[in-house]
Amino acid sequence: MDFVPLGLAADLVILTVRDGALQVLLIRRGITPYQGRWALPGGFVRPDEDLEQTARRELAEETGLSSDRIHLEQVATYGAPARDPRGRVVSVAYLALVPDLPAPVAGTDAASASWVAVGEVLADPGRLAFDHHRILSDGVERARAKLEYSPLAAAFCPPEFTISELRGVYEAVWGTPLDPRNFHRKVTKTPDFVESAGATTTRDGGRPAQLFRRGTATTLYPPMTRGG
Amino acid sequence: MDFVPLGLAADLVILTVRDGALQVLLIRRGITPYQGRWALPGGFVRPDEDLEQTARRELAEETGLSSDRIHLEQVATYGAPARDPRGRVVSVAYLALVPDLPAPVAGTDAASASWVAVGEVLADPGRLAFDHHRILSDGVERARAKLEYSPLAAAFCPPEFTISELRGVYEAVWGTPLDPRNFHRKVTKTPDFVESAGATTTRDGGRPAQLFRRGTATTLYPPMTRGG
């Protein structure tokens, strides 16, 4: 058995939609290497911990979110020999989609944490430590793709949401406007995408909108489309 | 830095289409644990090796294929603490798509290697060592999904192939018959999916068929569809 000296970490791409934009949770590193630079939250896998357990633990530490009800999925693993100057560290990246948090990010051990617009971060390849720019890019790409054929957009929404709030998620993640009328028809006619919550709200202004909850569908057929 | 004792491996789901069926390359384990059981080929990552380098090296060792021109992509990473009885071993799984090899599998250090129909292996969850059943299942699912929106089916074909050979790949991987006439139209009309090689062949019987090569497209729009 070749047990080479090796660190194993889980890093998190935690996305939300705030103020109409896709945002990612970043921490400012308090220690070397890359002290003072922004990075994705993450940490080392403990000896008897499964990879996803590590990711959920870090997610809870950074956001205060009890890990249930949060969508979390593995994206990819990064293991270039020199990606971490401290030595060989292999990182398994996870993607988490969270609703717009009413409370600010809970106090953490990280120097500071904040939500930053994804577009802004991706436009500046030198902003993030390590190979986190690449990891973020891959995570965002995964999220964009999954909105097409899964009902995952609702993971960004509170438990009850309007169709136009859901549309706002698509528009923020894809960066394209969608036709409100066709979107409404498509969502409500796709079986089990959403189910009526019975109530209405006027929080978006204008005519009262029906409230919906996530449905039971796991894949959308036909898929949502980006152009239109 | 927490450098816990840890093994890092790359395991390979090597798929091909032979005799009209999707097949996977398995090795019979010559050593404990799981001695005598079938397993996916794989091996440990060397100290200064990138993950994909390990996968390509193992691929070459098992198939004799020089790694260029072979499609290889990372699928997922498996790290449950007890997945290997020898200790903590984390495995990064890669998917490789290879053409039907004219030569049999080259001599390897593994006790024996052979192609086995995927359907047969997946029908028997106890056939494979470790968690390789799950890894194979995930790899096959990835391959099935990618045929829809990428021109990857051609990776299973020799450099020059006919449209019906390409259709045979889709039918083998998806397990459904496709309409030869609509398939032909769809493939030849999708921009840059395939390009004409100029020649014809009668190796499939009947009227001579045009030969094609892979085109330059990276994604197919509209995607290929499974029902039809």
Next chain:
DNA sequence: TCAAAAGTGTTCCACCTACACCCATGC
């Protein structure tokens, strides 16, 4: 009354499906 957002109806068009039909070869 007006602005704003929700929701419905309708038209046009791309593409999928099914299948009739002809083409070019080996035997």
Next chain:
DNA sequence: GCATGGGTGTAGGTGGAACACTTTTGA
């Protein structure tokens, strides 16, 4: 000739894109 697979034409249906139009609230 006849079997076999290659390839084209075409008609019907489904669903997306675009947009006119009505509904229901707050100000």
